Amino acid sequence: MPMEMDTTDLIARARAGDQDAFRDLVQGHSRELQVHCYRILGSLQDAEDALQETLVSAWRNLGGFGRRSSLRTWLYQIATNRCLSMLRADGRRPRTVSSPPEAALPEPTGAGDAPPWLEPYPDVLLDHLVDQRPGPEARYETTEAVSLAFITALQLLPPRQRAALVLRDVLGYRTAEAARMLDTTQEAVNSALKRARATVDTRLADSGEAARQLDTAAEQRLVARLTDALERADLDALIGLLVADVRLSMPPAMLEYRGIESARRVFAAVSFRPGRNYRVVPTRANGQPAVGLYLADPHSGIYRAYVLLVVSTTGERITAITCFNTGVMTRFGLPRTLPEPDSPC
The missing domain is CATH 3.10.450.50 (Nuclear Transport Factor 2; Chain: A,)
Known part of the structure; x- marks a missing residue:
């Protein structure tokens, strides 16, 4: 993962109520946090909302940031739990769509697994994301972990499995770190991860969209x-x-x-x-x-x-x-x- 600059002065000023210092403190993380929220939620609109709520929560709770983890990890913890809260209260999300977008469409071959809330993510918002190198535990390349096939596969998982897989296999956090971020045990993370990997690997294999070299x-x-x-x-x-x-x-x-x-x-x-x-x-x-x-x-x-x-x-x-x-x-x-x-x- 990328090394962080010394933010001691910015944190002190932000804790004292300096909003400009807080903005400088978090602006380098905002784009990757939004992508993180998008992976879990599958919707750009929802990811934008989750990011804003994450930053508001971070501003309000900065006094409780004890430097037991890096600022980046602390922000990821807030963002992850904000997304999980949104998923628990996801009544606003459509579960089914009764009619196709075009009346002239022929009979489909089957029901798709892309959820109704799925939205594409503009590549312009992914600029410099590849510079945010994942930790050594990561199983997926950064570019593979934003593909539509991968995002769709994530949406098939229960929320906590989704979060565990993203924290461990995309961002590369260790099991103990992921457990702290999710306020659970390492055993629970490993169990969720095992089930999540099986679902995602099967979906990616079925889609025929395994990791590819960009030509x-x-x-x-x-x-x-x-x-x-x-x-x-x-x-x-x-x-x-x-x-x-x-x-x-x-x-x-x-x-x-x-x-x-x-x-x-x-x-x-x-x-x-x-x-x-x-x-x-x-x-x-x-x-x-x-x-x-x-x-x-x-x-x-x-x-x-x-x-x-x-x-x-x-x-x-x-x-x-x-x-x-x-x-x-x-x-x-x-x-x-x-x-x-x-x-x-």
């Missing part, structure tokens, strides 16, 4: 081919980019389409039905390629935000596509509308 050139070629297929409405070209057992999901609807033929039916019935024209804006989410898809409005001559597609890949093939509604697109700095390609605006 920037291959990814750029794939995004270019995907963009071209979408903008030309070339269904065969798009299908040619998919692996045989490709998975399509679309939170908040808890349904899944698996396999080439299912994907063809979905795209033919919805995305490529007659009269639809698109523009594509590339972006990145969860350490993966993503594209903002804009649908032409035949009456106004502009393209309106339609969906965000987050793409999981192996080599130059797509293993999974997760479709998110327009509500998440502004988080990525994507506009609500685009002009026609030849428009001077």
Whole structure:
């Protein structure tokens, strides 16, 4: 884990009520704490709320920080327990979605395991996260531990299993440290960890999205081919980019389409039905390629935000596509509308 600078003076000033000192004290940790909350909660909105509540709690309780642990560990303890409290009171979260987002969707191949609250995480918010090196106990690479497959797998776990796995296998805290942070025993942490690892490893194996080496050139070629297929409405070209057992999901609807033929039916019935024209804006989410898809409005001559597609890949093939509604697109700095390609605006 990263070494911390001497914060003795900042802590003393913050304890005396200096809000600027407190801001300087925690600002270097805020981004990684938000990612931590996102891993546990699966929602960027919830993670932002949890981060703010964590910082308020830290400000109010700084007098009780006894330096038995590092400031970073203390903040992680507050954030973890704030997330667990939110999960205990998660009545605001939808449990099911009764109708699919598009009435024209064909029958799904099954129920998806992506929860209704799942949201993508903009890569711009992950900048410098790789510099926060995990401890020696970590089992997952930093980039793997923000992938949509990994975040989805975490959401299948009971809250305390989720927290134990993130603290131990993602952040690399020792069992004794995780037990103190969760106010439990080492035996309870090890038991939770054993069950959590079995669930997550099975889910990642089933998704076909094990840790991969980033090949920037291959990814750029794939995004270019995907963009071209979408903008030309070339269904065969798009299908040619998919692996045989490709998975399509679309939170908040808890349904899944698996396999080439299912994907063809979905795209033919919805995305490529007659009269639809698109523009594509590339972006990145969860350490993966993503594209903002804009649908032409035949009456106004502009393209309106339609969906965000987050793409999981192996080599130059797509293993999974997760479709998110327009509500998440502004988080990525994507506009609500685009002009026609030849428009001077």
